[in-house]
Amino acid sequence: xxxxxxxxxxxxxxxxxxxxxxxxxxxxxxxxxxxxxxxxxxxxxxxxxxxxxxxxxxxxxxxxxxxxxxxxxxxxxxxxxxxxxxxxxxxxxxxxxxxxxxxxxxxxxxxxxxxxxxxxxxxxxxxxxxxxxxxxxxxxxxxxxxxxxxxxxxxxxxxxxxxxxxxxxxxxxxxxxxxxxxxxxxxxxxxxxxxxxxxxxxxxxxxxxxxxxxxxxxxxxxxxxxxxxxxxxxxxxxxxxxxxxxxxxxxxxxxxxxxxxxxxxxxxxxxxxxxxxxxxxxxxxxxxxxxxxxxxxxxxxxxxxxxxxxxxxxxxxxxxxxxxxxxxxxxxxxxx
Numbered sequence: 001x002x003x004x005x006x007x008x009x010x011x012x013x014x015x016x017x018x019x020x021x022x023x024x025x026x027x028x029x030x031x032x033x034x035x036x037x038x039x040x041x042x043x044x045x046x047x048x049x050x051x052x053x054x055x056x057x058x059x060x061x062x063x064x065x066x067x068x069x070x071x072x073x074x075x076x077x078x079x080x081x082x083x084x085x086x087x088x089x090x091x092x093x094x095x096x097x098x099x100x101x102x103x104x105x106x107x108x109x110x111x112x113x114x115x116x117x118x119x120x121x122x123x124x125x126x127x128x129x130x131x132x133x134x135x136x137x138x139x140x141x142x143x144x145x146x147x148x149x150x151x152x153x154x155x156x157x158x159x160x161x162x163x164x165x166x167x168x169x170x171x172x173x174x175x176x177x178x179x180x181x182x183x184x185x186x187x188x189x190x191x192x193x194x195x196x197x198x199x200x201x202x203x204x205x206x207x208x209x210x211x212x213x214x215x216x217x218x219x220x221x222x223x224x225x226x227x228x229x230x231x232x233x234x235x236x237x238x239x240x241x242x243x244x245x246x247x248x249x250x251x252x253x254x255x256x257x258x259x260x261x262x263x264x265x266x267x268x269x270x271x272x273x274x275x276x277x278x279x280x281x282x283x284x285x286x287x288x289x290x291x292x293x294x295x296x297x298x299x300x301x302x303x304x305x306x307x308x309x310x311x312x313x314x315x316x317x318x319x320x321x322x323x324x325x326x327x328x329x330x331x332x333x334x335x336x
Contacts (some may be wrong), residue, residue, distance in 0.1 A: 002025055004290045005035050006030075006031055006033065006034055006314060007032070007034070007037045007076045007077055007312055008077070008300065008311065009025060009033060009034065009076070009077050009079075010037045010039065010069070010070065010075040010079070011035060011038045011039070011050075011078075011079050012038075012040075012066065012079065012081070012096065013039070013040060013079075014038060014039075014042070014045050014054075014174040015081060015082070016301070017304055017305060017308075018038075018040070018079070018081040018082075018181070019054045020301065020302075020305045021079050021305050021309060022035060022038070022054040022056060022058075023054055023069070024306070024309045025079075025183065025309065026048070026057070026155060028334070030140040031045065033195045035050065035058060035060065035148065036060065037060050037073045037075070038050050038060060038062045038063070039062070039064070039065075039066045039069055040062055040064065041064045043064075045062050046063060046064035046107065047060055047062065048059055049062070050062060050092075055165075063265055064116065065172060066095045067098075067099075067116040068322070070095055070096060070099035074099070074100065074101075075101045076102065077102045077103070077104060077316060078099075078103045078104070079106065079119070079290075079308055079309075079310050079312070080093065080095040080103055080105035080106065080107065081105070081159045081308070082105060082107075084203035085109060086109035086110055086117045086120050086121065087117070089105070089107050090120050091125075091244075093107075093110075093135065094216075095123055096133075097124070097131050098127070100131055100132070100134075101133060102134045102135075102216070102315045102316060102318075103133070103134070103135045103137065103151070104136050104308050104311045104312060104315055105135070105137065105138075106137070106308060107140045108137070108142055108202075108204030108207060108319045109137070109207065110135070110203070110326075111138060111139070111204060111208075111211065111324060112137075112142065112207040112208070112210050112211040112214075112324050113207075113322075114206055114207060115125075116208060117143070123286060125321050125322035128143075128320055128321050129320045129321045130320060130324055132320045133314040133320055134316075134320060136315050136317045136318070136323050136328070137307065137324070138307045138311050138325060139204075139303075139304040139307050139308065140303035140304045140306075141208065141269075141300065142204040142208040142211065142325075143296075143325055144307055145165075145167055145266050145267040145280050145298050145300075145301050145303070146165045146167055146205070146208045146212075146269070147208040147209075147211040147284060148211075149280070150163050150165050150212055150282050150284075151215040152214070152330075153290045153292050154286065154290070156290075156291065157287060157288065158283060158286075158288035159287040160284060160286040161262075161264075161285040161286055162262070162263055162264050162265065162266070162285045163212055163216070163264070163265050163266070163282070163283070163284055164265075164266040164267075164268070164282075165266070165268070165280075165282050165283075166268045166279070166280075166281040166283075167267075167270070167271075167280050167320065168270040168271075168273070168275055168280075169271040169278055169297060169300060170199060170237040170276075170278050171235065171249075171275070172248045172273035172274055172275075173299070174300055176208055176240040176241070178300070178301075179238065179240065179241060180267065181200075181202070182250040182251045182271050182272065183200050183201075183248045184227060184241055184243055184249055184253060184272070184273045185243050185325065186229075186247065186248040187246060187247060188229060188231070188247075189250070190247045191229045193198075195229075200227060200251070201227040201251050201253050202269055202271060205225060205253055205254075205255040205267055205269060206225055206255050208230045208255070208267055209223045209256075209257050210223060211324060211325065212267075213264065213265055213328060214246045221254050221258065221259050223255070223256070224255070224256050224257075224258075225253070225254065225255045225256075226253070226254050227251055228251065228252045228253075228255045229248040229250075230246050230249045230251060230272040230275075231249065231271070232244065232246065232248070232249040232274065232297060233248060236249060238273055243273055243274075248272075249272040249274055250271050250272020250275070251269070251271050251272060252268075252272075253265045253269045254266070254267065254268050265272075268319065277295070278296055278297035279295060279297050280294040280297050281294075282300050286303075294304050306333065310331060310332065310333055310334045311328070311331070312334065313334055314317075314328055314329060314331075315324050
């Protein structure tokens with residue numbers, strides 16, 4: 001595709017992923033993409049320069065006033081990396097839309113609307129259409145490893161009976177917020193209490209399951225999801241945590257969709273500190289059958305940044321409204 005001219009970008013959210021996005025942006029040619037500002041409400045960050053926080057050559061000062069910053073800077077695209085819950089980030093996304101900016105967000109629940117998030121998603125979609133901008137949620141998972149890549153594997157099949165994806169991730173090699181998200185270091189009792197309230201585990205597995213179903217043309221049905229703890233069998237240390245034997249090391253999370261009385265999509269995620277043999281495995285029961293494995297697995301943090309950055313020129317050329325990966329061209333590296 002023909003990429004547009006220089007794209008003006010604002011980074012909204014300066015956690016580990018947001019800062020890595022900035023570093024990745026500065027590795028792109030300045031004539032293709034330009035960081036014009038950054039937003040974060042952390043008192044330890046706003047008022048400081050982007051260069052100071054991200055280690056790049058940039059004198060832009062971090063702002064905690066999103067509305068005024070977006071309207072003053074008028075970016076073409078906002079890279080949004082603040083949270084997983086669509087309801088919690090709805091107001092932030094609306095700020096970007098009202099400023100007339102396309103949005104690429106790491107919010108997992110934005111990647112594909114579920115019944116629980118349909119109303120919020122519909123309101124955002126209508127706002128984006130009214131203001132002529134594109135809203136897109138992506139990342140490594142959801143957005144690639146357990147949905148887009150799985151659907152791509154079926155591209156040579158004349159028939160598909162089922163799709164199964166197994167992703168095994170060593171959470172000890174990932175950022176601290178993710179380790180906490182999967183319950184690393186909790187007691188079994190604390191994990192169960194959070195699981196009962198659905199406040200533990202990986203956000204986005206249900207979205208990936210529904211995306212695969214829709215991509216295959218299967219009428220979306222009920223997705224059954226379970227989250228269980230993986231217990232450390234020995235003391236395990238990361239750069240941030242020490243997990244004792246008997247404590248929670250992470251999760252084993254499964255999302256399964258049945259249709260026509262049989263299992264059609266199964267997504268199985270092992271994400272825990274100390275996981276050996278990390279892998280991304282896709283198995284398609286079809287004609288021809290497909291088995292595709294990425295030994296060592298896809299490094300989630302690096303890949304999430306790549307997915308966000310590579311989507312920038314694509315959303316700039318997309319139709320207005322809330323779109324999913326199913327509406328986008330084949331994802332590929334942005335090499336202007």
